[in-house]
Amino acid sequence: MFLIRQQDIMPAAGAGQPMAAEWGNMIMITRRILGASALATAAIRPAGAQDSTIRFLVPYAAGGGQDISARLLAEPLRAALGQTVIVENRSGASGMIAAQALAQAAPDGNTIMLGGAGETAVNQHIFHGRMAYDPIRDLRPVMIVVKVPNVLMGYPQAAFSTVEGLVTHARANPGRLSYSSSGIANPQHLAGELLNYLARINTVHVPYRGSGQAVLDIASGQVQFGYNSLASGLPLIREGRIRAIAVTSRERMPQLPDVPSVSEYAPLAAYELVNFFGVFAPAATPDPIMQRLHAAVAGAMAAPELRARFEAQGLLVQSMTLAQSRAFVVTEAEKFGRIVNAAKITVEG
Known part of the structure; x- marks a missing residue:
């Protein structure tokens, strides 16, 4: 049973409400939008x-x-x-x-x-x-x-670089892979649970208060992969500090045209979580x-x-x-x- 109290969520720098905190990296960009x-x-x-x-x-x-x-x-x-x-x-x-x-x-x-x-x-x-x-x-x-799709992001030195590789590695190591998200029971968390369900794997959810530390812990290898917004992960993706493995929508994202959707892996054709x-x-x-x-x-x-x-x-x-x-x-x-x-x-x- 997945039982977590609110106070058990891992702390992170710049804590905020889960569903909106992931947009923190966009705030400076959008000041003009707010002003307009x-x-x-x-x-x-x-x-x-x-x-x-x-x-x-x-x-x-x-x-x-x-x-x-x-x-x-x-x-x-x-x-x-x-x-x-x-x-x-x-x-x-x-x-x-x-x-x-x-x-x-x-x-x-x-x-x-x-x-x-x-x-x-x-x-x-x-x-x-x-x-x-x-x-x-x-x-x-x-x-x-x-x-609002999320990006399945991986630690660059992990033993997998594709959805198929992740599934294969998780099946060989049940309960030993962990993934991060910006909170409990939000679409990022549920994206991981849907992958667990459809792929018949057991990976462990590690919730954070907001996306900042959740993404950084992927880059450092504290967790092997995670789900986060494009806005929160794109800078580290461009720097090569995390790997964009897939997107959770059926459509590819225009900003990541070479990154497949999870559903492009044939055994997970039913996958979509946005x-x-x-x-x-x-x-x-x-x-x-x-x-x-x-x-x-x-x-x-x-x-x-x-x-x-x-x-x-x-x-x-x-x-x-x-x-x-x-x-x-x-x-x-x-x-x-x-x-x-x-x-x-x-x-x-």
Whole structure:
């Protein structure tokens, strides 16, 4: 059984919330983005706008991946909807504070959230009765805007350099290989558990508070491999201090065109494990409002400049319909549930 208390997570320099801390290396790069999007939080109503203001909830602190993405979206949404859009960071409880606030908000289109996998598809399998909302029942996806792949990174002097080599080595050394991630029960951790399950291997998860030390310990050989974002690992990959073995999405990443996906190894063709960011509304939001919101989000994501900004951060831009977004979240939640149950993952405290 995989049982870890929150206080047992390995400490790391610059600790932060797991799902967003991995973006720390991108903060300096994105200062211009944050500055350019500051107008989205200004209380200036454009001509012809409605009297209402849209609260755009972000489940994590300012400067993280979801916050940056929300601020990128806020200004084009303001222009498309003719309403002031205020990004509101409601961090805490693994994203559940913001998600619960959304679930309880009036279904009038004036409160939305940029949600990720944790608060919309994973937490219900971890926290069970401790949640005051059901993300599938109480939240409604407007549109999934990006998939967030992770990179399977390896120690350069390890006995393997490919997915096939890793699987072969792990089978020959059950329980002796360890992998790092930026926390417990996040998509990086679950990426490792999915590999364990599909490849029928036993590798040991070593959780950290954030991605910084998790990546450095791959480079030093403290762990043999790990899963992390492109942003957190790319500098060390370029320096040759860690090896990019594979990516966890089905598609290769434009920034790493020579690095295969895990699923390209034929026995693991079913493998895909990504985080995602999507715009969500309260479940009871009427269809006409949902359609209006979807049109605004889809129009924003279709703009070449905005698309390029997302892609520059290693994100895979999506163009899902309302129905496709709903089906995607349901499918991902079911998949995460199977992984959590198979690995017997629980979190105390």
